[in-house]
Amino acid sequence: GAVVSQHPSRVICKSGTSVKIECRSLDFQATTMFWYRQFPKQSLMLMATSNEGSKATYEQGVEKDKFLINHASLTLSTLTVTSAHPEDSSFYICSARRSGGSATDTQYFGPGTRLTVL
Amino acid sequence: DAKTTQPPSMDCAEGRAANLPCNHSTISGNEYVYWYRQIHSQGPQYIIHGLKNNETNEMASLIITEDRKSSTLILPHATLRDTAVYYCIVRWNTDKLIFGTGTRLQVFP
Numbered sequence: 407g408a409v410v411s412q413h414p415s416r417v418i419c420k421s422g423t424s425v426k427i428e429c430r431s432l433d434f435q436a437t438t439m440f441w442y443r444q445f446p447k448q449s450l451m452l453m454a455t456s457n458e459g460s461k462a463t464y465e466q467g468v469e470k471d472k473f474l475i476n477h478a479s480l481t482l483s484t485l486t487v488t489s490a491h492p493e494d495s496s497f498y499i500c501s502a503r504r505s506g507g508s509a510t511d512t513q514y515f516g517p518g519t520r521l522t523v524l
Numbered sequence: 525d526a527k528t529t530q531p532p533s534m535d536c537a538e539g540r541a542a543n544l545p546c547n548h549s550t551i552s553g554n555e556y557v558y559w560y561r562q563i564h565s566q567g568p569q570y571i572i573h574g575l576k577n578n579e580t581n582e583m584a585s586l587i588i589t590e591d592r593k594s595s596t597l598i599l600p601h602a603t604l605r606d607t608a609v610y611y612c613i614v615r616w617n618t619d620k621l622i623f624g625t626g627t628r629l630q631v632f633p
Contacts, residue, residue: 410567440621449611450568450623499567501621513621515560515567 408434410502412516419490420524426486427519429500435480436502440513441473444497456483490523497521527551527614533628536606542599544627546612549593556615557588559597561608562626568611571597602631 409432419425429439437458442450454475455463462475474486483502487494497520501513529547536542548557556575560568572579572586574595579586585598599606611626 412567442623449625450562452620452622455620497565501567512558512570512573514570518565518567520565 408432408502408504408512408514410500410514410516412498412500412519414519415517416520416522418522418524421491422489424486424488425490425521426484427498427500427521429483429485429502429516431481431502431504431514434502434504436483436504437480438503439477439483440501440503441475441483441485442499442501444499444518450499453485487521490521492523495521495523527622528612528624530610530612530624530627532625533630535630535632536599536602538604538631538633539601542602542606542629542631544597544599544610544612544629545594546597547594548612548614551592551614557586557592557595558613558615558621559584559586560611560613560621560623561606562611563605563608568623571610573615602629604631604633607631 411430413428439456441453443453444450452465453468456475456477458477458480464470477483497518499518501515503513556573558573559571562568572584574586588595609626609628611623613621
């Protein structure tokens with residue numbers, strides 16, 4: 407299967423600082439990437455859809471000014487958690503869909519980034 | 525909201541077949557059934573997907589009922605490494621994958 411990486415795998419930051427998480431598709435081009443958040447013992451919650459060269463589409467209830475998404479190339483999307491607070495501590499996971507396919511093409515997930523805000 | 529219903533947990537003996545059911549009674553004609561699994565503290569892993577016909581790959585088999593209102597994921601010879609949360613997802617006619625609560629499969633020796 408296709409490979410998606412995330413960096414960093416773990417990050418600890420102080421309250422009020424910003425944290426950037428990178429998501430890369432290593433062996434394919436991804437027009438569309440997705441960002442999820444997962445709290446302990448809960449399922450994945452879709453936060454936003456990231457489209458290369460255009461603005462991200464956020465799910466209801468997700469603050470676009472707090473979770474900044476940039477998809478500047480076909481292999482890289484970034485999620486920046488601005489002014490992080492302890493309640494933002496979570497497991498952040500991205501996924502990528504191969505370019506040129508149909509909407510039902512398989513999505514491949516990254517390994518996740520564990521964010522802890524002190 | 526997720527359009528699927530799965531049992532919260534199941535056990536399976538190592539070496540035996542694990543049969544994970546999923547109910548998707550409101551599935552529409554063009555929607556696919558996808559299965560992913562998530563091992564603890566990792567990203568979800570794609571397993572298999574299908575529309576109408578049964579599907580098989582190196583990981584698992586997917587059996588979809590004729591009326592498409594339910595399906596079963598079969599791991600033919602479960603190992604301890606198959607312990608994970610398994611998600612059955614009905615794919616909307618968009619890109620989104622909406623995760624439900626899944627089935628926590630515990631494979632025991």
